[in-house]
Amino acid sequence: MDTENKILGVMAAILVVLIVGTISTFMPQLQITGAQTYTQQTTSNATIQYYISISSSSNLSAGINFGTITSLPATAVNATGNYNESYNTQYWIAVSSDSNTPVDLCVKGDAFNTSGGDEIDLENNYNWSDNSTTNDYDWPDLAGSYNLTNTTYLKGTTNVAAGDSNFYRFWLSVPAAQAAGTYNNTVYFKAIQTGQPCGS
Amino acid sequence: MMDSRKLASIALLMCFVLLPQAAMASKGVGIVWSTQTEAVAENARHCINYGVYNPWDEDVTAVLTVSDTLRPVITGEYSTPTFLAAGTMHDDAKQIQLCFYVPKVYTDDCLVGNMLFCEQTCSEPEVRYDGEVIVMEAAPSGQTGAMGSTTALGVSAPLTLRVTCNEYPRDYTIIIVGVVCVVAVGGYYYFRIRKKKK
Numbered sequence: 001m002d003t004e005n006k007i008l009g010v011m012a013a014i015l016v017v018l019i020v021g022t023i024s025t026f027m028p029q030l031q032i033t034g035a036q037t038y039t040q041q042t043t044s045n046a047t048i049q050y051y052i053s054i055s056s057s058s059n060l061s062a063g064i065n066f067g068t069i070t071s072l073p074a075t076a077v078n079a080t081g082n083y084n085e086s087y088n089t090q091y092w093i094a095v096s097s098d099s100n101t102p103v104d105l106c107v108k109g110d111a112f113n114t115s116g117g118d119e120i121d122l123e124n125n126y127n128w129s130d131n132s133t134t135n136d137y138d139w140p141d142l143a144g145s146y147n148l149t150n151t152t153y154l155k156g157t158t159n160v161a162a163g164d165s166n167f168y169r170f171w172l173s174v175p176a177a178q179a180a181g182t183y184n185n186t187v188y189f190k191a192i193q194t195g196q197p198c199g200s
Numbered sequence: 201m202m203d204s205r206k207l208a209s210i211a212l213l214m215c216f217v218l219l220p221q222a223a224m225a226s227k228g229v230g231i232v233w234s235t236q237t238e239a240v241a242e243n244a245r246h247c248i249n250y251g252v253y254n255p256w257d258e259d260v261t262a263v264l265t266v267s268d269t270l271r272p273v274i275t276g277e278y279s280t281p282t283f284l285a286a287g288t289m290h291d292d293a294k295q296i297q298l299c300f301y302v303p304k305v306y307t308d309d310c311l312v313g314n315m316l317f318c319e320q321t322c323s324e325p326e327v328r329y330d331g332e333v334i335v336m337e338a339a340p341s342g343q344t345g346a347m348g349s350t351t352a353l354g355v356s357a358p359l360t361l362r363v364t365c366n367e368y369p370r371d372y373t374i375i376i377v378g379v380v381c382v383v384a385v386g387g388y389y390y391f392r393i394r395k396k397k398k
Contacts, residue, residue: 008395011388014380051290052355053230055256056341061227063342064349079348093353096230098255098289109349186340187349192332196358199267199332
């Protein structure tokens with residue numbers, strides 16, 4: 001009889017231990033530790049913040065227009081804002097003086113087509129050139145131009161400082177057999193922190 | 201009383217001062233960021249704040265988007281167009297919260313199904329998402345109808361998400377506790393019944 005009471009007591013004790021153990025497993029803050037140490041700590045932090053802003057010239061905001069082309073093939077037709085009376089381009093992007101890091105400027109376009117689906121291949125037909133220091137008759141120049149790409153951005157001028165501008169010119173060539181129509185697309189300009197990839 | 205000549209002169213002067221400014225009016229967008237790399241836990245929601253601003257002459261509506269490489273993880277309200285009044289400097293930038301849910305990317309090694317007696321050894325390479333957060337004008341500028349292109353302007357901030365892996369061993373506690381409980385309860389009742397019988 002006494003032995004059975006003892007066994008019951010042991011069983012009950014095991015249950016109590018299991019319950020306490022389970023509770024302490026799920027509530028770690030209740031665990032009893034053997035040693036107590038005192039440490040003093042303080043947090044330290046610093047935040048580095050960047051900000052950049054760009055704007056487009058009013059001519060660039062108004063779009064890149066090539067007018068009506070009546071004779072094919074046409075080679076390197078100037079966009080209407082490529083030259084003003086002083087032979088300056090009217091297309092530029094300005095980096096705000098309210099920026100705290102220089103930028104690289106990237107350009108891409110999407111398909112240059114008509115609403116009916118005729119398309120002028122951008123490759124070798126739609127060119128752009130840029131220059132951040134000179135805006136005159138010679139610069140930005142066709143010889144140093146890039147093909148407009150429609151898959152990923154292409155990096156043009158790099159390291160344009162806050163308060164400075166980057167100047168652009170655009171040219172369009174049209175092959176002889178190109179279907180008549182009004183061709184349109186969107187050209188995207190993106191500023192990134194200098195040294196970063198242009199992305200997609 | 202001012203004579204008409206003086207009034208005409210003032211009007212002319214105002215035209216000379218104001219008209220070129222109107223002609224030079226520019227519009228653009230800006231972005232403010234305070235983080236480029238974030239350690240994020242898998243299976244959890246995270247948010248990062250970005251500022252958008254417009255220190256230029258014209259009001260614009262801008263949208264926050266992300267590059268394709270971040271699309272597997274980033275969802276949420278980031279694409280809501282935001283109106284930016286002209287002349288907003290970076291310290292008055294409008295805050296947009298970019299929220300996203302990071303899915304479970306590391307596979308657990310489980311003994312039963314996908315849930316029971318699992319361990320995470322973190323032996324797989326770290327999962328990273330590299331991309332950028334872009335603020336763009338909501339709609340391209342320029343006329344359509346003529347031969348040429350409309351233009352769209354944007355600025356971007358780089359963003360890398362590093363998904364952290366939390367290593368943990370296989371946990372048999374539930375089995376041990378279960379077995380001991382069954383033995384203890386079974387033994388308790390077994391001996392009580394025996395005691396009553398006696």
